[in-house]
Amino acid sequence: MRNFQITDETSPQLAVACRGLIRDFGDGETQTRVLHGIDLDVRAGEITLLVGPSGCGKTTLISIICGLLEPTAGDIEIFGVNRTSLTGRQLVEFRGRNIGFVFQQYNLIPSLTAAENAAVPLIIAGLPRREAIRRAEQSLAKFGLSQRIHALPSQLSGGQQQRVAIARALVHEPRLLVCDEPTAALDAHSGQTVMELLREVALESNRAVLIVTHDNRVFDFGHRIVHMADGQIEKIEERQILSPASTGPSLVAAH
Numbered sequence: 001m002r003n004f005q006i007t008d009e010t011s012p013q014l015a016v017a018c019r020g021l022i023r024d025f026g027d028g029e030t031q032t033r034v035l036h037g038i039d040l041d042v043r044a045g046e047i048t049l050l051v052g053p054s055g056c057g058k059t060t061l062i063s064i065i066c067g068l069l070e071p072t073a074g075d076i077e078i079f080g081v082n083r084t085s086l087t088g089r090q091l092v093e094f095r096g097r098n099i100g101f102v103f104q105q106y107n108l109i110p111s112l113t114a115a116e117n118a119a120v121p122l123i124i125a126g127l128p129r130r131e132a133i134r135r136a137e138q139s140l141a142k143f144g145l146s147q148r149i150h151a152l153p154s155q156l157s158g159g160q161q162q163r164v165a166i167a168r169a170l171v172h173e174p175r176l177l178v179c180d181e182p183t184a185a186l187d188a189h190s191g192q193t194v195m196e197l198l199r200e201v202a203l204e205s206n207r208a209v210l211i212v213t214h215d216n217r218v219f220d221f222g223h224r225i226v227h228m229a230d231g232q233i234e235k236i237e238e239r240q241i242l243s244p245a246s247t248g249p250s251l252v253a254a255h
């Protein structure tokens with residue numbers, strides 16, 4: 001365990017660099033500062049976990065990193081691009097190329113099949129529907145869901161729905177994957193499967209994976225654990241974790 005320090009190194013492995021991020025909500029007397037100057041690096045090929053009590057600012061921080069919310073002050077570089085300098089369409093395009101999200105409640109569209117759901121980001125990006133569905137099916141297959149491509153979300157288990165959500169988040173091959181509580185609604189076994197997948201995604205594709213979690217079963221999967229409290233980073237733990245090869249067969253194949 002060590003205290004967090006800002007370094008000046010500009011590593012190609014650096015996916016996200018947040019410097020001095022401040023976020024206020026409200027105006028005048030009701031104004032509250034939710035982020036108090038966050039400095040945070042997220043590296044490629046690693047899983048970074050963001051943990052801390054409810055209300056400490058985790059979702060606010062990742063929403064800013066992903067470009068869903070603007071900071072009141074501070075800078076964010078994502079793969080060397082100053083994300084706060086991007087506006088409107090540029091930001092949407094940058095996000096579409098580089099960032100995937102996974103939310104706690106999957107956010108799948110109930111009337112669409114697994115393959116159609118996973119194809120949504122590609123269809124939005126303008127790919128012909130047939131090609132989008134073909135790539136979505138490939139993405140689902142990677143997550144052990146080739147038998148379920150025609151299923152509606154209501155016909156899938158929670159763990160399967162979350163895997164569809166991960167397949168959707170990765171279908172456009174983003175370099176940064178951000179997940180807010182991806183295992184919160186899952187039982188222990190499904191949660192473990194989802195985390196194994198996310199670890200493979202980070203290690204095999206050299207992606208940066210940033211995960212908000214309350215779930216201490218997830219902690220073993222983090223290369224770094226960033227502890228937040230009251231809108232600040234308290235400490236960062238660097239961990240040695242076992243590679244997938246040394247932890248037995250992947251659970252994915254078993255589903």
Ligand SMILES: Nc1ncnc2c1ncn2[C@@H]1O[C@H](COP(=O)(O)OP(=O)(O)OP(=O)(O)O)[C@@H](O)[C@H]1O
Pocket residue numbers: 025026034052053054055056057058059060061
């Ligand atoms: N749009 C908003 N307007 C006003 N206050 C907000 C808004 N969004 C978040 N907050 C406040 O900011 C603080 C941090 O919220 P945030 O959702 O980032 O916490 P969190 O760490 O993700 O919590 P949890 O673990 O419960 O999801 C909370 O006090 C919340 O009430």
Ligand SMILES: [Mg+2]
Pocket residue numbers: 058059060180
């Ligand atoms: Mg939250």
